Amino acid sequence: MAANQDSERLKREAARRALDLVEPGMRLGLGTGTTARHFVDLLGEKVAQGLKVRCVATSEATLAQAKGLNIPMTTLDDMPELDLTVDGADEVDPELRLIKGGGGALLREKIVAAASLSMAVIADASKAVARLGAFPLPVEVVPFGLVSTRRHIEKALEGLGAPGELVLRGGPKPFVTDGGHFILDCRLGAIADPERLAAALSVIPGVVEHGLFIGYARVAFIAGADAVRTLGRL
Template sequence: MDIEAQKKAAAEAALAYIEDGMKVGLGTGSTANYFIDALGEKVRAGLNVTCVPTSIASEERARALGIPLAALDDLPELDVTVDGADEIHPDGLVLIKGGGGALTREKIVAASSARMVVIADSTKLMTAETFGRFPLPVEILPFGAQATILKIRRVLDALGLSGELKIREKDGQPFITDNGGLIVDCHLGHIDQPAALAEALIAIPGVVEQGLFVGIATTALVATEEGVQTLNA
């Protein structure tokens, strides 16, 4: 299977975790889109679910497919969230997320769910030695952005991490999240202490959220050329 076929296979495998009457968190991104499309087919066939999207883009896609939606304030406890990942560390299913800029809402929704099922193609599964090659996204407030970035740099230095910090742009302008925040992409190359880094980053005033998901994912469905591999935390 090519990468797109792997994404679709992982997304369709996640349907096995969806039961009638469930409250489901909908992730954001290219792999999550395959799941939303597959779920839409099931809804049209009679499946009864109510879903909470993690971004405006996912909300619009789900609504167009006729999937019943609700706000997290109305459904504060969900049965499952299905979402993609930019990287998966096999030890404990630590994730890097936020390539699409929705990391804060994705984490809030996932943490409000009884379980989080991650769907991914084979390129997203890392080893302890390769985890962290994808730039780590950190959402920050626009106010005092440079002061916050300076504090992020000091945290990285204290943990022995180096690399370029760049404010994400889109069409030549700073990328703005659905929350009105900025994204700082931390090009670190490798992260060997994800839990310590996550804790240090979230403690910085001005940081809204960071893209390390530690202790949140419960299952990962990783599609390979041989089929879909199931990993449990």
């Protein structure tokens, strides 16, 4: 219990640092996951104190949380360009490449990140890695033709010299994303060339999106036991 409380404290400290980037009138993207929840909570406190912002959520869960805190929400259809997105990550490397999607919202997270002028990542120190891949890479796929799509992904991984186990999230009762898709978690151990892997996955029919976020994050706030360190800058 104490370890979990300490982890949550670190996540909140990282979220608090990201909140310092928010200025009145900003258009914000709100991430999904345990760390992003802290940012939404803290943002809600600022809104209650009079901060004026407009926000887009990356998942139905985040939307419900934000509405519960009376944070003004809209959609990318009504506000297609954002100033800043704040989101967590399952892994972040020294070049600010990310693995995301542990919470199952990678498609909407990437759409929102792509609509943003800047992206800030918030995480505890356990998410900072020298090389991506220890965390299983989520690949969002359409249910139709799942076995065929899976085989194509396996061949692509083998062609890159990175074979791994692909696990359907949820097993017999598959996890279904907000977009109505399934997720294959690719247990690779390590990813030698994230850019090549991202390109290979993106061209496979049936793959909707993958959890490699490359070129999106501009800054990351990593909360350690003693301090919050910053990678990159806006």
